Amino acid sequence: xxxxxxxxxxxxxxxxxxxxxxxxxxxxxxxxxxxxxxxxxxxxxxxxxxxxxxxxxxxxxxxxxxxxxxxxxxxxxxxxxxxxxxxxxxxxxxxxxxxxxxxxxxxxxxxxxxxxxxxxxxxxxxxxxxxxxxxxxxxxxxxxxxxxxxxxxxxxxxxxxxxxxxxxxxxxxxxxxxxxxxxxxxxxxxxxxxxxxxxxxxxxxxxxxxxxxxxxxxxxxxxxxxxxxxxxxxxxxxxxxxxxxxxxxxxxxxxxxxxxxxxxxxxxxxxxxxxxxxxxxxxxxxxxxxxxxxxxxxxxxxxxxxxxxx
Numbered sequence: 001x002x003x004x005x006x007x008x009x010x011x012x013x014x015x016x017x018x019x020x021x022x023x024x025x026x027x028x029x030x031x032x033x034x035x036x037x038x039x040x041x042x043x044x045x046x047x048x049x050x051x052x053x054x055x056x057x058x059x060x061x062x063x064x065x066x067x068x069x070x071x072x073x074x075x076x077x078x079x080x081x082x083x084x085x086x087x088x089x090x091x092x093x094x095x096x097x098x099x100x101x102x103x104x105x106x107x108x109x110x111x112x113x114x115x116x117x118x119x120x121x122x123x124x125x126x127x128x129x130x131x132x133x134x135x136x137x138x139x140x141x142x143x144x145x146x147x148x149x150x151x152x153x154x155x156x157x158x159x160x161x162x163x164x165x166x167x168x169x170x171x172x173x174x175x176x177x178x179x180x181x182x183x184x185x186x187x188x189x190x191x192x193x194x195x196x197x198x199x200x201x202x203x204x205x206x207x208x209x210x211x212x213x214x215x216x217x218x219x220x221x222x223x224x225x226x227x228x229x230x231x232x233x234x235x236x237x238x239x240x241x242x243x244x245x246x247x248x249x250x251x252x253x254x255x256x257x258x259x260x261x262x263x264x265x266x267x268x269x270x271x272x273x274x275x276x277x278x279x280x281x282x283x284x285x286x287x288x289x290x291x292x293x294x295x296x297x298x299x300x301x302x303x304x305x306x307x308x309x310x
Contacts, residue, residue: 061092083113185303214277221277226284
């Protein structure tokens with residue numbers, strides 16, 4: 001019985017390493033086959049677009065671009081094929097977060113292509129993300145649409161562009177045309193008006209006033225700027241060192257090392273508190289603006305994914 005039990009234990013002990021070895025071999029074979037497919041695609045006269053699509057879906061964007069660029073130089077393609085190549089290039093760069101390059105290839109897709117409308121709306125999304133509002137507005141104005149869903153999406157992007165440019169009059173004009181009858185973007189259209197309120201509440205404050213407030217009562221300038229938690233953290237050490245300096249002055253005199261040390265620390269914290277309050281006004285405004293911008297872009301991206309299933 002003991003020998004049988006020992007044999008079972010030995011098998012259990014080697015099973016795990018064997019599985020690791022097997023998975024390692026399988027993984028290497030898959031990688032080798034993938035590299036062979038890439039080499040085959042590059043050496044071929046025509047681009048294997050389904051394989052390129054497979055690479056992009058598996059986040060192998062550089063390999064997809066390698067095939068697209070090398071094969072394109074070697075082959076001859078009709079307009080439809082060229083549009084497909086540009087489309088996949090645009091997507092590879094999009095996922096690599098090289099939006100400028102992505103825009104270049106989205107622009108090349110012709111109106112006859114089945115990818116045209118999707119490309120245009122994503123191109124506009126990229127322009128808005130990069131704050132290239134003139135380009136986005138120009139593209140949107142040129143889009144002639146008869147599909148009600150895409151018409152609503154166009155209005156949504158136009159209103160978003162106006163809001164991001166702080167053109168509230170134009171935003172209200174376009175926003176009043178929203179029908180809210182399409183689930184693809186109705187909720188995000190409503191959210192856009194909330195973003196407007198957030199922008200209007202995020203007003204520029206006076207750095208001078210913040211500095212003066214902190215000069216009178218340390219920390220209040222940061223509270224005024226919007227950093228309420230930091231206001232307390234700036235106030236406490238300044239008052240502590242002020243109290244320590246005052247106590248040292250009365251006990252040991254103005255020439256004592258104890259007073260000089262406490263007074264120096266108080267001066268550093270006091271001046272830093274004032275200067276920090278001045279800077280915090282601009283920092284908080286920009287931080288809040290960036291947060292609103294990112295939320296708007298998220299709201300803008302959701303309808304694109306719903307409509308174009310990407």
